[in-house]
Amino acid sequence: MTVTEERQTTTLVGESVKRVEDARLITGEAKYLDDLNLPGMAHVAILRSPYAHARINGIDTSKAAEHPGVIAVYTGKDFEDLPALPCAWQAGGVENFVNTPRVLEIDRVTFTGAAVAVVVAETKYAAEDALGLIEVDYEPLDVVVDVEAAVAEGAPQIHENAPGNIVMDWSIGDAGATDKALGEADVVVKERLVNQRLIPTPMEGRGAAATYEPSTGEYTVWMTSQDPHIMRLLMTAFVFGIPETKMRCIALHVGGGFGTKIFLYHEYVLIAALAQKVGRPVKWMETRRENYVATTHGRDHVAYLEVGAKRDGTITALKTKTYANLGGILSTIAPGIPTTLYGRMLSGAYRIPNISCQVLGVYTNTGMVDAYRGAGRPEATYLVERAVDLVAAELGLDPVDVRRRNFIPPDAFPYDPAGILNGLEYDTGDYEKALDRALEIVDYEGFRREQEAARKQGRYRGIGFSTYVEICGAAPSAWIGTVGEGWGASMWESAMIRVHLTGKAVVTIGTQPQGQGHATTVSQIVASELGIPIEDVTVELGDTLNAPFGYGTYASRSAAVGGVAVYNSLQKIKAKARRIGAHMLEADVEDVEFADGKAFVKGAPDTAKTIQEIAGAAALAYDLPEGEEPFLDDTTYYDPPNCTFPFGTHIAVVEIDAETGEVSLERYIAVDDVGKVINPMIVDGQVHGGIAQGIAQALWESGVYDEDGQLRTSSLMNYAVPKAEFFPPFEVERTETPTDVNPLGVKGAGETGTIASTPAVVNAVVDALMPLGIRHLDMPLTPERVWQAIEQAKA
Amino acid sequence: MHVAITVNGVRREADLEPRVLLVDFLRDLGLTGTKIACDTSQCGACTIHLDGTAVKSCAVLAVQADGGAVTTIEGLASNGGLHAVQEAFHDQHGLQCGFCTPGMIMTTVDLLAGNPEPTDAEIRHGLEGNLCRCTGYENIVRAVRQAAEVAR
Numbered sequence: 016m017t018v019t020e021e022r023q024t025t026t027l028v029g030e031s032v033k034r035v036e037d038a039r040l041i042t043g044e045a046k047y048l049d050d051l052n053l054p055g056m057a058h059v060a061i062l063r064s065p066y067a068h069a070r071i072n073g074i075d076t077s078k079a080a081e082h083p084g085v086i087a088v089y090t091g092k093d094f095e096d097l098p099a100l101p102c103a104w105q106a107g108g109v110e111n112f113v114n115t116p117r118v119l120e121i122d123r124v125t126f127t128g129a130a131v132a133v134v135v136a137e138t139k140y141a142a143e144d145a146l147g148l149i150e151v152d153y154e155p156l157d158v159v160v161d162v163e164a165a166v167a168e169g170a171p172q173i174h175e176n177a178p179g180n181i182v183m184d185w186s187i188g189d190a191g192a193t194d195k196a197l198g199e200a201d202v203v204v205k206e207r208l209v210n211q212r213l214i215p216t217p218m219e220g221r222g223a224a225a226t227y228e229p230s231t232g233e234y235t236v237w238m239t240s241q242d243p244h245i246m247r248l249l250m251t252a253f254v255f256g257i258p259e260t261k262m263r264c265i266a267l268h269v270g271g272g273f274g275t276k277i278f279l280y281h282e283y284v285l286i287a288a289l290a291q292k293v294g295r296p297v298k299w300m301e302t303r304r305e306n307y308v309a310t311t312h313g314r315d316h317v318a319y320l321e322v323g324a325k326r327d328g329t330i331t332a333l334k335t336k337t338y339a340n341l342g343g344i345l346s347t348i349a350p351g352i353p354t355t356l357y358g359r360m361l362s363g364a365y366r367i368p369n370i371s372c373q374v375l376g377v378y379t380n381t382g383m384v385d386a387y388r389g390a391g392r393p394e395a396t397y398l399v400e401r402a403v404d405l406v407a408a409e410l411g412l413d414p415v416d417v418r419r420r421n422f423i424p425p426d427a428f429p430y431d432p433a434g435i436l437n438g439l440e441y442d443t444g445d446y447e448k449a450l451d452r453a454l455e456i457v458d459y460e461g462f463r464r465e466q467e468a469a470r471k472q473g474r475y476r477g478i479g480f481s482t483y484v485e486i487c488g489a490a491p492s493a494w495i496g497t498v499g500e501g502w503g504a505s506m507w508e509s510a511m512i513r514v515h516l517t518g519k520a521v522v523t524i525g526t527q528p529q530g531q532g533h534a535t536t537v538s539q540i541v542a543s544e545l546g547i548p549i550e551d552v553t554v555e556l557g558d559t560l561n562a563p564f565g566y567g568t569y570a571s572r573s574a575a576v577g578g579v580a581v582y583n584s585l586q587k588i589k590a591k592a593r594r595i596g597a598h599m600l601e602a603d604v605e606d607v608e609f610a611d612g613k614a615f616v617k618g619a620p621d622t623a624k625t626i627q628e629i630a631g632a633a634a635l636a637y638d639l640p641e642g643e644e645p646f647l648d649d650t651t652y653y654d655p656p657n658c659t660f661p662f663g664t665h666i667a668v669v670e671i672d673a674e675t676g677e678v679s680l681e682r683y684i685a686v687d688d689v690g691k692v693i694n695p696m697i698v699d700g701q702v703h704g705g706i707a708q709g710i711a712q713a714l715w716e717s718g719v720y721d722e723d724g725q726l727r728t729s730s731l732m733n734y735a736v737p738k739a740e741f742f743p744p745f746e747v748e749r750t751e752t753p754t755d756v757n758p759l760g761v762k763g764a765g766e767t768g769t770i771a772s773t774p775a776v777v778n779a780v781v782d783a784l785m786p787l788g789i790r791h792l793d794m795p796l797t798p799e800r801v802w803q804a805i806e807q808a809k810a
Numbered sequence: 811m812h813v814a815i816t817v818n819g820v821r822r823e824a825d826l827e828p829r830v831l832l833v834d835f836l837r838d839l840g841l842t843g844t845k846i847a848c849d850t851s852q853c854g855a856c857t858i859h860l861d862g863t864a865v866k867s868c869a870v871l872a873v874q875a876d877g878g879a880v881t882t883i884e885g886l887a888s889n890g891g892l893h894a895v896q897e898a899f900h901d902q903h904g905l906q907c908g909f910c911t912p913g914m915i916m917t918t919v920d921l922l923a924g925n926p927e928p929t930d931a932e933i934r935h936g937l938e939g940n941l942c943r944c945t946g947y948e949n950i951v952r953a954v955r956q957a958a959e960v961a962r
Binding site: 038039043045049050052139140220268273302529531532707708730739740745 | 829834841844845846848850855883892896901903906908909912915934938940941942943946947949951
């Protein structure tokens, strides 16, 4: 009999460790941007255009400048030397007709809320008072807000360099083969789907503060950011034209981001420039109205869908022409969202042999549109999951059966979805497992029986499915480089770990949380690998000073890329600890192992050197192995070989009041598979929040412009951010199919809820209304919209 | 105008413009745990206790609080410990970014004072003046439930 020594390593990975972040947050000690109060700090308020499209003939700032407490008033002409902002992620392989914001607009505005002047004053109140004294001579121009109207003949032209208001015309897939397959399909279903504009609404808006030292020419810029390193890179290299060493960017606690704090905003540049101009620290914190009119929005697609299938439900072709409204001017990565993150995910969880997708990015006189939680994948998932239900309805099949028939089977991984991922492949998946578990939780057969009975009583109950797959863990730098997609830079991640003399570990990471709990999950990895108490781990982030470069937090990448950088770094530290430990034990390295925080001769764990003793010896360096450097530390960069592809099944159960059109969400079930889970409590929290945002798109939220380009939903009074009462309890479970892309087996969990939930709810509402012959409704499914659909169907 | 307000047990006096909001007055004292997040009194991030009742401090002028007693998140717990509601939010992962959290906690304390044994529906209704964009409220409801159970 062979005896294998199974060492039980104590691990915190996989445990619901309570968050190390919370102590500051629940006591009010945590400092966010607006809590910053620098000595001598002046306050900034920004004047924004009330017109959606106008020429600026002149600006008179004299009265504002004389207002008590005002330090200075500036207009765009005062910053003419600074170029327009970079558009860092353009659509790959095609020409992009780029127009980006200037520090302040000089002669023209293209959306309501564009910034035209700025007041610096002693107090916030004085700065805001003075805004009203600035006189701007606007010459209003014709306005277009509808994405299809904008590309029509005769539409007002928004930018000279963008004929027809086209930002880019991007296509993927084999259009000829797809058309042929559609021609040969037993059935072809066509639909126009609107994925409405959303306003992300993090509870903390955007803000920035800055100081400038004339003696060194160095800027320090605090900002609400998901990626301070990228902010520094973009500001120094592309705007100020100074070495990155002349700027330090700092993100304090960030009060939610959901994508909006990825981007370089002109206000951040403005604040840095003002610090230099007025020679004092300055701070700007946007109002909620500014957050609505001037911070980026999300989604806003009109998609024409054609899907072909065999009579048995096998989908043979999917084709779309999609209009993506990118607003009046481009945000930092706007063209990348409806292309790479949308078009390339249109196969969903299904084997669809023929896919073709054309995306027109379009300028309109509306606010900027860029990544919002999920960023492209919610739009793709909505299209695909609605397509499956449309096919099922057309053929009179159960939508669950159509899903099963088309699923990519577990043995087909790695899977290349019709070539549209341009070299990447889905990593791992077991889609039916998650579906089966979700069906079990909801008692699918039981529900269908109840639904049948309810229909006989004239009640409209419905069930909706979303069996999604998404892409996380961005991204292999080579993929970005060769296909011209992604930041125009790279997307690896870094970890710098120092184990101090006392055995306390300090970990510096390049990702930047906005509530995700990175400090906790990273501490779990470190404590587990080094065998030290979690209290002995400190995680540093959010400051470009003394930190290796990192690309930040978005695209659910912080565990799958940043976490792996930490893990890999720890392996190097453990190897060094083993070498030093062996030396201390006077043993050969080959005979020594490191586990549970100790180095010991194999088979003799009782004679061991602890990590604390080893760290002390490494730091003191009195007696180290020959050639070994002092100190137990490491800096590692991790570039993932592939992205990761989480998946799962979400189910919504609804009942509709036919008299009022009100949709009552009765149950919500999510079975996600995000690979290995580091902290189940945190992942559950991410899923809950994502589900809430996705349901909100399906039922309530919509960013609405009137025909003059005025945002009608410009505050929390008229934009429907949901309240606690709006939701049933969420029933959340998981299956676990580890990725083989990284050694932690983690895929990413920050966006699954938002990606999956929207179509589940819409599918449920349409299912409820199926007896009326309703096959599709556009979101949000407000009582008014549903009631009208019911009335029309009955008429 | 001259105001005297007892804030977290300490008498604070100031000469203020009449239009100064209570939230700005408190934040200017360095008590930045109370947040501003909407400007229209929808979000509840600025919730504090004025004379024992939860109010949105962005909807109260500082002069209206003259002579009153204010408790902010910084003054909720005594002796350097945590209030049971703070502990419950930590235990149940009832917060993510933390920006709505001080207001949520202050509202919850008031909610439980008025209704020590709320149902889940009453908890959700009781939080209608406080918005959270991170948690989907699921774990906030659990936190309020835990705090109520601990108090019993």
